[in-house]
Amino acid sequence: MSLKYKYLFLFFMFFSGIKVTLSQDSLSTQKTIKKTFIPLKLYKQQNGEKLTKQDSLNFIIRDKDTLIVSNNYKMPKGVLVPYEERDSVFLELYKDVVFQSSKYWKKNIKKHETIRYWKDEIKLYFDKTVDKTVKKELLKFALELSDKVDSLKIREVNTKEASNYFVYSLNKPKDYKYEKRLKSLDGVDYYINWDGKQQFYKCMLELNPQILFNKERLIFDAKKDFFFSLGHFHKTVMLSCDSFLSECNSEICKLSKIDLEILKYHYSYGICKGIDLKAFEEQHEKAKELLKNTDQKLMFLHED
Amino acid sequence: MRLTLSLLLISLIFTKVTAQSNLAINRKYVSINTTKNSENISLKNAIYLENDTLVVEKSIPMGVFEVDLGDFDLEFIEHYKAAVFGNAKTRRKDYNLSFIKMWSSNIKVYLDKSVDKKLKKELIPFFNDISKHSNSLKISVVSKLEDSNYLIYCTNSPSDVDQPIIKQDDPITYNLLCANNKYYKGVLRLNTMSIYSFNEQINNLKVYFFKSLGQFWLINNVPCESMLADCHSTNKKLTDLDYKILNFHYKNNYDSDVSIFKYEDIIEEYGRLRKEHPNQTKFLID
Numbered sequence: 001m002s003l004k005y006k007y008l009f010l011f012f013m014f015f016s017g018i019k020v021t022l023s024q025d026s027l028s029t030q031k032t033i034k035k036t037f038i039p040l041k042l043y044k045q046q047n048g049e050k051l052t053k054q055d056s057l058n059f060i061i062r063d064k065d066t067l068i069v070s071n072n073y074k075m076p077k078g079v080l081v082p083y084e085e086r087d088s089v090f091l092e093l094y095k096d097v098v099f100q101s102s103k104y105w106k107k108n109i110k111k112h113e114t115i116r117y118w119k120d121e122i123k124l125y126f127d128k129t130v131d132k133t134v135k136k137e138l139l140k141f142a143l144e145l146s147d148k149v150d151s152l153k154i155r156e157v158n159t160k161e162a163s164n165y166f167v168y169s170l171n172k173p174k175d176y177k178y179e180k181r182l183k184s185l186d187g188v189d190y191y192i193n194w195d196g197k198q199q200f201y202k203c204m205l206e207l208n209p210q211i212l213f214n215k216e217r218l219i220f221d222a223k224k225d226f227f228f229s230l231g232h233f234h235k236t237v238m239l240s241c242d243s244f245l246s247e248c249n250s251e252i253c254k255l256s257k258i259d260l261e262i263l264k265y266h267y268s269y270g271i272c273k274g275i276d277l278k279a280f281e282e283q284h285e286k287a288k289e290l291l292k293n294t295d296q297k298l299m300f301l302h303e304d
Numbered sequence: 305m306r307l308t309l310s311l312l313l314i315s316l317i318f319t320k321v322t323a324q325s326n327l328a329i330n331r332k333y334v335s336i337n338t339t340k341n342s343e344n345i346s347l348k349n350a351i352y353l354e355n356d357t358l359v360v361e362k363s364i365p366m367g368v369f370e371v372d373l374g375d376f377d378l379e380f381i382e383h384y385k386a387a388v389f390g391n392a393k394t395r396r397k398d399y400n401l402s403f404i405k406m407w408s409s410n411i412k413v414y415l416d417k418s419v420d421k422k423l424k425k426e427l428i429p430f431f432n433d434i435s436k437h438s439n440s441l442k443i444s445v446v447s448k449l450e451d452s453n454y455l456i457y458c459t460n461s462p463s464d465v466d467q468p469i470i471k472q473d474d475p476i477t478y479n480l481l482c483a484n485n486k487y488y489k490g491v492l493r494l495n496t497m498s499i500y501s502f503n504e505q506i507n508n509l510k511v512y513f514f515k516s517l518g519q520f521w522l523i524n525n526v527p528c529e530s531m532l533a534d535c536h537s538t539n540k541k542l543t544d545l546d547y548k549i550l551n552f553h554y555k556n557n558y559d560s561d562v563s564i565f566k567y568e569d570i571i572e573e574y575g576r577l578r579k580e581h582p583n584q585t586k587f588l589i590d
Contacts, residue, residue: 240332250486
């Protein structure tokens with residue numbers, strides 16, 4: 001997480017905390033005076049080291065931070081969303097799916113995992129090699145997710161050029177393997193690309209009916225991998241085998257309510273994106289404390 | 305001072321390990337509205353959603369196995385361990401330790417056109433025999449590849465192409481795909497140019513197919529005609545021991561990895577619990 005984000009949180013805490021309403025005339029027209037408090041460190045970065053007497057008169061000491069009134073602070077363009085509160089059991093589960101946090105004592109700890117997501121619309125393109133039934137089922141599944149999950153947008157496009165999500169199938173030994181970095185021999189696999197903002201921008205989903213010749217299984221694995229590619233999720237031991245996200249789901253199953261709930265939360269703007277486990281935990285601690293002590297919600301600014 | 309610090313560190317680590325081992329895994333979440341007996345609902349590990357609450361219908365503590373081994377003798381257990389984990393002398397040193405693995409569903413075999421009719425004629429009754437004697441694992445033959453989860457094919461000429469997951473060098477070989485420790489797909493390939501006699505072909509197909517039901521190893525000191533005997537015979541057949549091993553293998557469902565070390569602990573603990581509770585056969589063992 002960038003420092004910028006942290007400052008923004010503090011800023012919004014106080015921005016929403018101090019509102020002065022004055023009665024200006026007999027018609028009771030109300031005018032709101034807003035004062036923007038930002039951390040001193042940030043103020044010095046933006047305005048230089050020198051402070052006036054007026055500046056120091058407006059200091060507020062909050063916890064261990066010194067806050068100062070800033071008249072020229074401009075909020076970056078974006079959308080403000082209040083913190084989405086969830087219970088601790090759900091958060092433990094979510095952290096395991098995204099960061100593999102419960103496996104600390106096992107071999108697979110992922111210290112550097114972050115919350116990765118599709119910010120842009122997913123534009124699906126199915127190569128001609130993909131079987132019609134498989135395409136129909138996968139597309140139906142994808143569009144249903146698009147409907148159910150806010151801020152996750154998926155649609156099919158007609159040309160490969162216009163797409164950012166390419167699905168192809170290796171039906172014969174000589175069929176072209178578009179993504180040669182895919183080495184798995186499980187029959188379905190995906191290769192996903194993301195940028196420094198932890199946003200996905202391209203994905204290749206490979207289906208291999210030569211390996212996975214059972215069509216029902218191929219469809220199931222395609223749906224499962226598509227679902228995983230929406231957040232680069234990990235399997236979890238916490239869930240029973242009838243869940244997509246479960247480590248033991250060797251049998252064909254439907255997307256469970258909890259799978260969908262995790263996806264919805266992943267795409268909720270009531271949490272910060274792109275951050276790692278440490279930052280995620282710190283933010284939740286801060287947001288919950290704030291909510292408990294002041295009944296105020298931490299706001300997240302998602303820049304355009 | 306150093307001793308105190310070490311003790312503190314050890315106790316901290318111990319607390320963390322204990323906490324982790326108590327983690328409830330394999331949680332089956334159901335909507336609170338669908339639970340029948342509302343008085344017995346536990347809210348431990350419940351998840352609160354906007355319009356619903358999901359409660360845990362069933363879960364197990366991490367590292368704990370629910371086991372029912374029934375009655376067994378130690379000689380049989382030695383054979384079973386050899387079949388699942390390999391030869392007693394080498395299995396503990398083996399770099400790639402074996403784990404208990406099994407099929408998660410019934411097997412639907414597709415016999416490819418490349419499989420000779422005479423072989424098919426022998427194989428189908430063989431599958432039926434296994435299904436008949438097996439308590440849980442059933443095997444059937446299907447007519448479409450896309451409906452199957454197990455493909456058997458032959459390479460009959462040098463131009464025949466192998467499946468992507470098959471090792472080309474072996475005259476007969478199989479490969480299985482698994483999720484966690486459960487198989488969901490298999491391929492068995494016979495090269496009829498290398499294995500050219502019919503008798504050798506059918507014996508090999510039967511042995512390799514049977515081995516693929518649990519990634520079994522061949523074992524010593526059992527009758528030579530047994531499917532799992534590490535002994536050449538021109539008359540391989542399904543013996544009582546084969547059925548016994550297969551049924552014992554599918555009697556329990558292990559959701560996490562069970563190595564030989566873990567399995568020996570389970571057997572020992574199971575024996576102790578059985579003595580304490582002679583009328584009970586199912587126990588939770590960690």
